[in-house]
Amino acid sequence: MLQFLSDLQQFRFLQYALLTGLMASVACGIIGSYVTVRRITYIAGAIAHCTLGGMGIAGYLHKEQGLTFLTPLTGAVCAALLAALVISYMLHRSTMRLDTILSAVWAIGMAVGIIFISKTGGYNKDLMSYLFGDILMVSDQDLLLITVLDLIVTALVLLFYNRLVAISFDEEFARISGIRVDLYNTLFLCLVALTVVLLVQVVGIILVVALLSLPAATAGQLTTRLPAMMLLAVLLCALSTTGGLFLSYAPNLPAGATIVMLAGVLYLASIFLAKIRGRRDTP
């Protein structure tokens, strides 16, 4: 326990890990709340898995072709945005089932990633760290990009908050009242994509959906208005990432999985709390 605190003062990688977690929590709480009330967790899941393709291609070009400016993180950003645009185009312009579109994006993205990772030399430790996250490996360049993405997401959500809420609540009414629903939905999916990329750095592709939905769901149990839900979700997410990092450090557990376990425990506790409260209100 003390080991963690003394190492935190000493080691840059641990400071970066902590900062990455806190930074991602801001976008995670805000976007996660939207995703939860709109019930589109599976869109986020498809985008998350699709980022493997981007990371695989970027990693390959970086190592094999010497394009050193490309990092897995930039590849993930491109893949996630592309996935968001494809999904949003198909949603608005085609009559295909959403379910089918998401499965296609999800699976094709992963397949591309696996092929490129297999063709990339060196120790193939990458796949595991993409899938399950490696928060302790965040570089200073990554941290800079994470900060920029975080600021973009937060600023855009705050600017367009009213319209996004109106669309989330009642899309048809929003359309009639003159809001350009398709445009804002596309913007929104791009923000989800950027948030997913941030979270992939923290907990990895497979666990993104958990971190996006668990703190928001916990906050939803305890609040009645969206801004309060978002704020609480940000705090819970920060608590989970920081706490998870702390708990996993000494016993050398995987940080991403520990973070998600903590978020899960908080969620179960909130259900329990809501039950007790409900029983007290209705004797």
Next chain:
Amino acid sequence: MQTATEDIVISLRGVDFGYNGELVLQDVNLEIRHREMIGIIGPNGGGKTTLLRLILGLLKPLRGQVLVFGQPPARSSHRLGYVPQHMLYDNRFPVSVLDVVLMGLAGKSGIGPFSRKTVHAAEEALAAVNLSGYRNNPFAELSGGQRQRVLIARALASAPDMLLFDEPTANVDTTAGEKLYEILEQLNERMTILVVSHDIGFVNRHITSVVCVNHQVVVHPTSALAGQNIIDLYGHDMALIRHDHRCAREGHQCSSS
């Protein structure tokens, strides 16, 4: 003549609409004038909601023309206030009553937080449906009738020139329904109102004309139909019987009997 055409709020001319090659509405001609209170009735699947969605610009006609305030709906639908059936969306959505009313203004206000003026407009709309005291209550905790009134306030907030209701009494009890129609009557003093309802008994007392929709559209002035003797004879059941007669293609003669 000039005033008569200016008076027309909604006009449909020769409108056909269908899904997957099957016509739901055929050759619809309809004109709605300023400050009318119109009831749209008809059997399920007859095209009531489709007609409403054409007027709102959510659907485009296969043939013919829909004009709202003399313009295509895409350009003028923001002048319409729409009150949907409330069961259609997530009733656990974390918003307060005032938040919901403010959504009626989200398209018109700029980016960033709502201005004080916008919030004031929402508060006035809430007062118009007698729910000022509930502004900070969670929307999810209201009764069906109260929710319906909040949705009316949301539609009113943007100061529309016409209100359209989809089954306003579908999810509320009789007393709450009466209260809703009282509010509608007050609003009708300043704007045109269109009500889609299967419940013609409710509609009847306040409505100036009835539009029957069953693939085709027939308009009846209510004065010609709403004889007191019919009400006496049929009481509550009148709703059902009139519904059948006036919407059957061959049954329109009953209006003169």
